[in-house]
Amino acid sequence: MSEPSLEIIDLSFAYPDGRQALRNVDLHVHHGERVALLGPNGAGKTTLLLHLNGILRPASGEVRVAGLVVSDDSVLEIRRRVGLVFQDPDDQLFMPTVGQDVAFGPANFGLDGEELEARVAEALGAVSMLGARERAPHHLSYGERRRVAIATVLAVRPEILVLDEPTSNLDPASRRELIDVLRRLPITQLVVTHDLPFALELCPRAVVLDEGLVVAGDTTVEILTDELLMKAHRLELPYRFDPREQASS
Amino acid sequence: MLYRHGTTPVHQLPAQVKVVALLVFVLAVVVLPPEAFWAYFLAGCLLVGVMILAELPAGFVARRLLVEVPILIFALMLPFFGRGETTEVLGLTLSVEGLWGAWTIMAKATLGLGASIIVSATTTVPDLLRGLDRIRVPRVITAIAGFMVRYLDIVAGEFSRRRLAMVARGYEPRWFWQSGPLAQSAGSLFIRSFERGERVHQAMVARGFAGRMPVFGDRPATTREWWIGLAVPLVAVLLALLSVTVLG
Numbered sequence: 010m011s012e013p014s015l016e017i018i019d020l021s022f023a024y025p026d027g028r029q030a031l032r033n034v035d036l037h038v039h040h041g042e043r044v045a046l047l048g049p050n051g052a053g054k055t056t057l058l059l060h061l062n063g064i065l066r067p068a069s070g071e072v073r074v075a076g077l078v079v080s081d082d083s084v085l086e087i088r089r090r091v092g093l094v095f096q097d098p099d100d101q102l103f104m105p106t107v108g109q110d111v112a113f114g115p116a117n118f119g120l121d122g123e124e125l126e127a128r129v130a131e132a133l134g135a136v137s138m139l140g141a142r143e144r145a146p147h148h149l150s151y152g153e154r155r156r157v158a159i160a161t162v163l164a165v166r167p168e169i170l171v172l173d174e175p176t177s178n179l180d181p182a183s184r185r186e187l188i189d190v191l192r193r194l195p196i197t198q199l200v201v202t203h204d205l206p207f208a209l210e211l212c213p214r215a216v217v218l219d220e221g222l223v224v225a226g227d228t229t230v231e232i233l234t235d236e237l238l239m240k241a242h243r244l245e246l247p248y249r250f251d252p253r254e255q256a257s258s
Numbered sequence: 259m260l261y262r263h264g265t266t267p268v269h270q271l272p273a274q275v276k277v278v279a280l281l282v283f284v285l286a287v288v289v290l291p292p293e294a295f296w297a298y299f300l301a302g303c304l305l306v307g308v309m310i311l312a313e314l315p316a317g318f319v320a321r322r323l324l325v326e327v328p329i330l331i332f333a334l335m336l337p338f339f340g341r342g343e344t345t346e347v348l349g350l351t352l353s354v355e356g357l358w359g360a361w362t363i364m365a366k367a368t369l370g371l372g373a374s375i376i377v378s379a380t381t382t383v384p385d386l387l388r389g390l391d392r393i394r395v396p397r398v399i400t401a402i403a404g405f406m407v408r409y410l411d412i413v414a415g416e417f418s419r420r421r422l423a424m425v426a427r428g429y430e431p432r433w434f435w436q437s438g439p440l441a442q443s444a445g446s447l448f449i450r451s452f453e454r455g456e457r458v459h460q461a462m463v464a465r466g467f468a469g470r471m472p473v474f475g476d477r478p479a480t481t482r483e484w485w486i487g488l489a490v491p492l493v494a495v496l497l498a499l500l501s502v503t504v505l506g
Binding site for chain 2: 059062085088093099101102103105106108113118125146161
């Protein structure tokens with residue numbers, strides 16, 4: 010099999026206050042795969058994401074992105090390979106215009122001139138936001154800001170797209186548009202979410218993290234239908250939601 | 259905010275030209291001697307000409323000019339409190355020095371403000387920041403200004419949501435001594451903004467930020483644009499030189 014997009018090997022991490030956030034985490038995501046990372050609040054999901062591009066460094070273990078180990082020397086290239094989309098788009102969009110914000114990443118990695126322009130257009134096009142190029146981020150709707158936030162990361166052409174709670178605070182129509190956009194993107198995706206129907210629709214495979222441990226990894230349908238597992242890790246489906254029925258439809 | 263959309267030649271001039279032109283114009287106005295009424299008049303005519311060219315309606319400019327009212331009130335008090343030689347106007351005893359002071363403050367403030375209204379109404383904030391970059395204003399300063407513009411709305415929104423939450427629980431501040439809870443919430447707002455700053459920084463680092471803000475869509479101004487933009491302030495400089503030599 011080819012080199013996995015993301016390979017986490019025996020990763021452990023404790024915060025300076027001594028709280029053990031991750032314990033011996035193993036995770037593989039293959040090229041082109043979409044994987045959901047599920048788990049209750051405080052399970053260590055965000056901590057894990059911050060390891061993926063070297064903002065946090067493991068106490069022990071290793072993170073590899075397309076074969077490259079995260080280290081001081083590789084961190085800039087790692088940040089190009091891993092596109093991290095943060096939960097609050099207002100944290101992600103900080104430039105005066107949408108176009109400049111999307112250009113921020115590729116410009117940091119050395120692109121300029123027409124090449125940069127083309128890259129910005131390509132990324133905004135991929136999330137259907139080409140028309141917003143000259144607009145100010147704070148004038149966009151929340152759903153539009155979320156999609157632009159994804160474009161800012163796509164513009165770097167990452168190996169893997171990592172999304173933290175992409176459907177939070179979205180109205181149902183914006184959520185639907187987001188799902189359509191994500192399904193169209195031919196790129197490896199790791200999605201942290203509490204929105205289980207969303208995970209089922211987008212990701213064939215899911216991993217459950219709780220108290221810093223990987224407690225399950227299977228197809229999303231299998232995980233969502235394992236009632237004992239779901240209950241033990243504070244996961245809950247919407248009222249009368251049947252994953253099997255949804256998956257087969 | 260301050261920008262008024264348009265496609266006039268004034269709008270299209272590069273921001274750095276407008277910023278330099280504004281600076282030169284204001285300096286020229288500052289050195290005008292008080293007695294050179296004709297020079298003030300001509301400088302005012304120049305500004306009105308540019309405003310017409312930029313298609314700025316008189317009412318729009320007049321409303322913006324209101325910010326100088328506090329300064330004008332201060333200036334109008336000078337003739338009453340000035341010392342030295344006095345004169346009688348409509349039965350009031352006024353200080354001559356104070357009258358001159360009031361006149362120059364009013365005239366210079368209005369001209370300077372008029373010129374900055376033109377620049378701010380014809381230049382978008384992103385363009386203005388790029389222009390400042392061009393004339394070598396330190397990148398740190400322009401980046402801070404950019405972040406401020408970007409996050410002002412968000413912080414103000416957070417503050418008004420908190421106030422609303424307080425009002426919803428029966429807090430109806432009317433007097434100064436009731437402002438305690440609002441002040442305390444301003445403190446925690448500061449902490450939250452600080453934390454947001456950290457998250458924004460993480461998002462920047464995640465996209466390869468290594469301490470230097472990139473500049474986009476930037477083009478140098480042509481010599482022709484510099485001449486066009488500096489034409490008005492250079493006439494003002496000429497007026498200043500003339501009036502100083504004539505009256506000096």
